[in-house]
Amino acid sequence: MKTSKRQAGFGSSLFELLSSMRFAIGLLTILAIASVVGTVLKQNEPYPNYAFEFGPFWFRVFETLGLYDVYHSGWFLVILAFLVLSTSLCITRNGPGFVKDMRAFRDKASNVSLAAMKHSIELEGRIAPEAVAGYLGREGFRFKVREREDGATLFAAKKGVANKLGYFFAHIALVVICIGGLIDGNLPLKLGELVGRVVPETRDIPQSQIPEQSRLSAGNLSFRGNVTIAENKSADVIFQNAGNGYLVQELPFIITLKKFYVDYYNNGMPKLFASDIIVTDKRTGKETPATVKVNHPLIVDGVAIYQASFGDGGSPLELKGWNLAQPAMAPVTLRGTSLATQPLKANGRDYQLEFGELRVFNIENMGGAQGDAKTFSERMHDAREVKHEKALKNVGPSISFKLRDAQGQAREYQQYMAPITQEGASYLISGVRSEVAKPFQFLRLPLDDDGKIDTFMRLRAALLNSALYDEIAARTTAKALQGQAISPAMQQQFQSSVKWVLARFAQGGFSALEQFLDERVPADKRQAVAQTYVKILQGAVVDVMDVAQAKAGLAPLPEDGKHYRFLLDGLVGVSALNDYGAPVFLQLTGFEQVQASGLQMTRSPGKNLVYFGSLMLVIGIILMFYVREVRLWVLCYGDRMRVAMSSNRHSRDLDSDFARHTESLNQLVRDA
Amino acid sequence: MELVHSYENPSLLKRLSAVDWGYALLVLAAAAYTYVLYGEMLDYYEKAILAGASLGLVAMGWFWKPWRAFFPASGLLALGGISLYHGDLARGQSAFWLKYALSSQSAIMWMCTLFFLATAMFWAGLIRRSDTLQKLGSGLTWSAALMGLTGMFVRWYESYLIGSDVGHIPVSNLYEVFVLFCLITALMYLYYEAKFAARQVGAFVLLVITAAVGFILWYSFDRQAHEIQPLIPALQSWWMKIHVPANFVGYGSFALSAMLGIAELLVLRDAKRAELAGGEAQPGWFARRLPAADVIDEMMYKAITVGFLFFTIATILGAMWAADAWGGYWSWDPKETWALIVWLNYAAWLHIRLVKGWRGEPLAWWAVIGIVVTSFAFLGVNMFLSGLHSYGGL
Ligand code: HEM
Numbered sequence A: 001m002k003t004s005k006r007q008a009g010f011g012s013s014l015f016e017l018l019s020s021m022r023f024a025i026g027l028l029t030i031l032a033i034a035s036v037v038g039t040v041l042k043q044n045e046p047y048p049n050y051a052f053e054f055g056p057f058w059f060r061v062f063e064t065l066g067l068y069d070v071y072h073s074g075w076f077l078v079i080l081a082f083l084v085l086s087t088s089l090c091i092t093r094n095g096p097g098f099v100k101d102m103r104a105f106r107d108k109a110s111n112v113s114l115a116a117m118k119h120s121i122e123l124e125g126r127i128a129p130e131a132v133a134g135y136l137g138r139e140g141f142r143f144k145v146r147e148r149e150d151g152a153t154l155f156a157a158k159k160g161v162a163n164k165l166g167y168f169f170a171h172i173a174l175v176v177i178c179i180g181g182l183i184d185g186n187l188p189l190k191l192g193e194l195v196g197r198v199v200p201e202t203r204d205i206p207q208s209q210i211p212e213q214s215r216l217s218a219g220n221l222s223f224r225g226n227v228t229i230a231e232n233k234s235a236d237v238i239f240q241n242a243g244n245g246y247l248v249q250e251l252p253f254i255i256t257l258k259k260f261y262v263d264y265y266n267n268g269m270p271k272l273f274a275s276d277i278i279v280t281d282k283r284t285g286k287e288t289p290a291t292v293k294v295n296h297p298l299i300v301d302g303v304a305i306y307q308a309s310f311g312d313g314g315s316p317l318e319l320k321g322w323n324l325a326q327p328a329m330a331p332v333t334l335r336g337t338s339l340a341t342q343p344l345k346a347n348g349r350d351y352q353l354e355f356g357e358l359r360v361f362n363i364e365n366m367g368g369a370q371g372d373a374k375t376f377s378e379r380m381h382d383a384r385e386v387k388h389e390k391a392l393k394n395v396g397p398s399i400s401f402k403l404r405d406a407q408g409q410a411r412e413y414q415q416y417m418a419p420i421t422q423e424g425a426s427y428l429i430s431g432v433r434s435e436v437a438k439p440f441q442f443l444r445l446p447l448d449d450d451g452k453i454d455t456f457m458r459l460r461a462a463l464l465n466s467a468l469y470d471e472i473a474a475r476t477t478a479k480a481l482q483g484q485a486i487s488p489a490m491q492q493q494f495q496s497s498v499k500w501v502l503a504r505f506a507q508g509g510f511s512a513l514e515q516f517l518d519e520r521v522p523a524d525k526r527q528a529v530a531q532t533y534v535k536i537l538q539g540a541v542v543d544v545m546d547v548a549q550a551k552a553g554l555a556p557l558p559e560d561g562k563h564y565r566f567l568l569d570g571l572v573g574v575s576a577l578n579d580y581g582a583p584v585f586l587q588l589t590g591f592e593q594v595q596a597s598g599l600q601m602t603r604s605p606g607k608n609l610v611y612f613g614s615l616m617l618v619i620g621i622i623l624m625f626y627v628r629e630v631r632l633w634v635l636c637y638g639d640r641m642r643v644a645m646s647s648n649r650h651s652r653d654l655d656s657d658f659a660r661h662t663e664s665l666n667q668l669v670r671d672a
Numbered sequence B: 001m002e003l004v005h006s007y008e009n010p011s012l013l014k015r016l017s018a019v020d021w022g023y024a025l026l027v028l029a030a031a032a033y034t035y036v037l038y039g040e041m042l043d044y045y046e047k048a049i050l051a052g053a054s055l056g057l058v059a060m061g062w063f064w065k066p067w068r069a070f071f072p073a074s075g076l077l078a079l080g081g082i083s084l085y086h087g088d089l090a091r092g093q094s095a096f097w098l099k100y101a102l103s104s105q106s107a108i109m110w111m112c113t114l115f116f117l118a119t120a121m122f123w124a125g126l127i128r129r130s131d132t133l134q135k136l137g138s139g140l141t142w143s144a145a146l147m148g149l150t151g152m153f154v155r156w157y158e159s160y161l162i163g164s165d166v167g168h169i170p171v172s173n174l175y176e177v178f179v180l181f182c183l184i185t186a187l188m189y190l191y192y193e194a195k196f197a198a199r200q201v202g203a204f205v206l207l208v209i210t211a212a213v214g215f216i217l218w219y220s221f222d223r224q225a226h227e228i229q230p231l232i233p234a235l236q237s238w239w240m241k242i243h244v245p246a247n248f249v250g251y252g253s254f255a256l257s258a259m260l261g262i263a264e265l266l267v268l269r270d271a272k273r274a275e276l277a278g279g280e281a282q283p284g285w286f287a288r289r290l291p292a293a294d295v296i297d298e299m300m301y302k303a304i305t306v307g308f309l310f311f312t313i314a315t316i317l318g319a320m321w322a323a324d325a326w327g328g329y330w331s332w333d334p335k336e337t338w339a340l341i342v343w344l345n346y347a348a349w350l351h352i353r354l355v356k357g358w359r360g361e362p363l364a365w366w367a368v369i370g371i372v373v374t375s376f377a378f379l380g381v382n383m384f385l386s387g388l389h390s391y392g393g394l
Helices: A010-018 A020-040 A049-063 A067-072 A072-105 A113-116 A127-139 A161-185 A189-195 A376-384 A454-464 A466-482 A488-520 A523-551 A561-577 A607-626 A649-670 B018-041 B044-062 B068-084 B089-093 B096-102 B104-128 B131-162 B176-198 B199-221 B238-276 B285-289 B293-325 B335-353 B361-384
Strands: A119-124 A142-146 A152-161 A223-230 A234-242 A247-262 A270-281 A287-293 A298-300 A301-314 A316-323 A332-337 A343-344 A349-359 A363-365 A391-393 A400-403 A410-416 A420-422 A427-434 A441-446 A583-591 A594-605 A630-637 A640-647
Touching: A010 A020, A010 A072, A020 A067, A020 A072, A020 B335, A049 A067, A067 A072, A067 A343, A072 A161, A113 A441, A113 A630, A113 A640, A119 B096, A127 A142, A127 A152, A127 A630, A127 A649, A161 A607, A223 A301, A234 A594, A247 A301, A247 A594, A270 A298, A270 A301, A270 A594, A287 A298, A287 A301, A301 A349, A301 A561, A332 A343, A332 A349, A349 A410, A376 B018, A376 B089, A376 B104, A376 B199, A391 A640, A400 A583, A410 A583, A427 B199, A441 A561, A454 A466, A454 A523, A454 A561, A466 A488, A466 A523, A488 A561, A523 A561, A561 B335, A607 B293, A630 A649, A640 A649, B018 B044, B018 B068, B044 B068, B068 B089, B068 B096, B068 B104, B068 B131, B089 B096, B089 B131, B089 B176, B096 B104, B104 B131, B104 B176, B104 B199, B131 B176, B131 B199, B176 B199, B176 B293, B199 B238, B238 B293, B238 B335, B238 B361, B293 B335, B335 B361
Parallel strands: none
Antiparallel strands: A119 A640, A142 A152, A152 A630, A223 A234, A223 A594, A234 A247, A247 A270, A270 A287, A298 A301, A301 A594, A316 A332, A316 A583, A343 A349, A349 A400, A363 A391, A400 A410, A410 A427, A420 A427, A427 A441, A630 A640
């Protein structure tokens, strides 16, 4: 097929190599292997994560190799470039031959060469040329008739030459797709970075202060970046990741987020994420309102705007602050904004209150562990059922915050606003942890009949107030006497025991009592003594509550199981607050949700080229696979004729085709 | 091997029989009836899809004759199941026919059972060299596919019973696509089996289906993965409906070709042994039972061409979907990248075969290794790598 009249110099052997099949297969393989790298190593993470994972040495090595963004690294682009080059050269090399071949009828074939073909047969009989021509025409062949000097007539027919066209379609398509991809890739940006015209910003500073060298003009051909906009706020730039930093891409318009919303299915799974936005053209000032949803981007000025993420946009919060060191103090109202930091002064000390995200919905799976102990028939039943009631539940809004002291030490808290019901009783839940990596430990504070924590706080205040112990102990002792739990002789001793237990509990909760036991009581007696303490506490807590209620001018709690449980939970709560580690208990009481929407914006002018190339690719593959190129020769000479066939591939189909055509031609001979 | 081919080659329309026309009428009538019932609720896309689907189904039946019986049969079974529901999902556990046969899960469990039986039958047929047993194997494979397709249809309907906003075509999670995988692989096998008169390789092809069935069973008994979940926003797209099935035609054919590769390797190994032993030696165990190596080779090649075409289309559709959902037609997400790797692998395979003219052992090995690459793209990525496709996790 190839004509090698060329000088066999370096240039031509290079051409030979680059356009060769060997080289192409090699490239395909290398490209496949290189692609694996980027799927195994997570791409485009913040650099500190990599440094942490690999240690300083390998971090450097991998950075130099460009492994944190493989698909945009120089070497990867070089492989792609070689693939484009190799495919283009392959086309230029094979193309002319293929075109010539498509055009040709191969009407020079001699009887000898036809006889040498794998599918070739000599038939007896004479047949009119018109009959052959008619048959070939009916069978969809294009053919050329050649009267030969020896008096023989040759019909050289062909069908399905579009198969070769497929080669052009498919291979040109690949070049087209790669060019489209290149236009949308960040090659110009990489070059800009290389010559130092573009420098990614690594500091976390306000957008307006970012220097010119890290900004890209709105005229930039292609880009892809993100921006988070809070409700009723606007943005006219997006941020593009660039290695260890980011770049600011100016937009030709301003985007204002009016509202972000999420819909949920009945089972708590999200159903819709959407943003109502207004796009204002910077030049004309024209405003276009629109809604962007997942899978339904908005396209303005060739820029596609996508719903990419969402979050809190800084919501005003209202909290109630209970001073834990001064339990008798009334709570104060505190205002703040989520995602913002504000100072907090408590008991003469300075703290930083760093609010995190306000989450209005917290969907939790409240169902217990999925039972392993299911019977076979239960399992069969489950396997038949396509709908299971999941115990998914919205546990309501929550706010997280960190409380940082003057030394910079911080603890993180998570406060839920709505009560949680467990076994019929309501609680307020608060999570705390001292390190981000640890799981939250949850505190359950029992709620009173009004659904408030006020009664609990009152109980706590009384428990910690040693001035009340005399009165409490007196009441408890009187009850014990009355119930004949103790003898009159023990009265004095019992009363002081009550006071001692209360004081010790006030100091450090259950663990303070435990510690005392461990230090002072012989091991064999601990169990018994501990039980006594617990009994005393459980008895005294009723009186603590009564005294607290009386002092507040309120009616005592009814004496029933429900309220007794409240008191016991109260003891657990008071004890646990010792490990809470905050000077104040901040209860979330109200908020005004302001959401933020994360929008991704892209401009990719190469997209249409890529789609066009893809269409060509599919057409090309169909032509190559499913259009069979067949050549048929009928050579009539005297009372005989020779039928021969060839095809570029698919020999089995050719077998049956050949049989069919010879049979039909034979039939024509017989009919003649 | 004699190929049953008529020597006549009249035009397509002349080749159509009364049955063909009857089938076409049936499909079109069903489509028309659907239109009368639901036309008002359909938007333009849906109308176009209804029309396209009916024409596609007609074409499919004309192209592959058994489809003319298979598709209406599964349609009737599914309609039967649907009519038993009376609009109440709970009847799936109480109505006899639903509980034991036609609710989607029961139908799918039948599919699993029948595939197991078919595998056993094919192997028994191979060992005993019994054509009858292998015919039975084919029959069981047909029935398994029938129950599978019925199950998918009924599942589709059930999803709407859970909630009108929940309803969606069952190709949205790993469980559903595994059923689809079994179905497509089986149907493609049945097509080639008839075309090449090579029923003996069923024993091999059914092995990969059995493996998938094993996974389905584990996945639903242990993980309750068969529950119908509503679609998260990223999946609410037209593209899903065509992208996923196209992908699974690809995966199915690649799996098919790998199993054929194994069969071919075994035959070739026997041939090599016979050669070493001299001309007098008996052909080996597999060589006596399986079709000739070049027949298997050609089946394998045909399967890969179909797979490659559909995989190309699926990847392009995936890119178009990504352009709607993720902000770019190509993001080098692990799943995307692995699709590219699979594609490059088979592109290289095709070049070696068609341009270099290789045949036999090396390409058979390559097809077997191809399934490892493909499985990683299909499953491994979901299990070991994270990315935008993360909703496919195990
Ligand atoms: C990304 C790279 C490439 C891909 C995905 C690709 C794809 C394909 C496909 C799918 C076929 C169809 C097989 C058939 O049925 O004939 C094919 C055929 C072919 N390719 Fe490539 N190709 C690529 C690069 C190349 C290169 C670089 C060359 C040059 C050496 C080449 C030369 C050929 C030839 C000669 C054929 C056979 C055409 C025929 O005889 O009809 N390909 N290619």
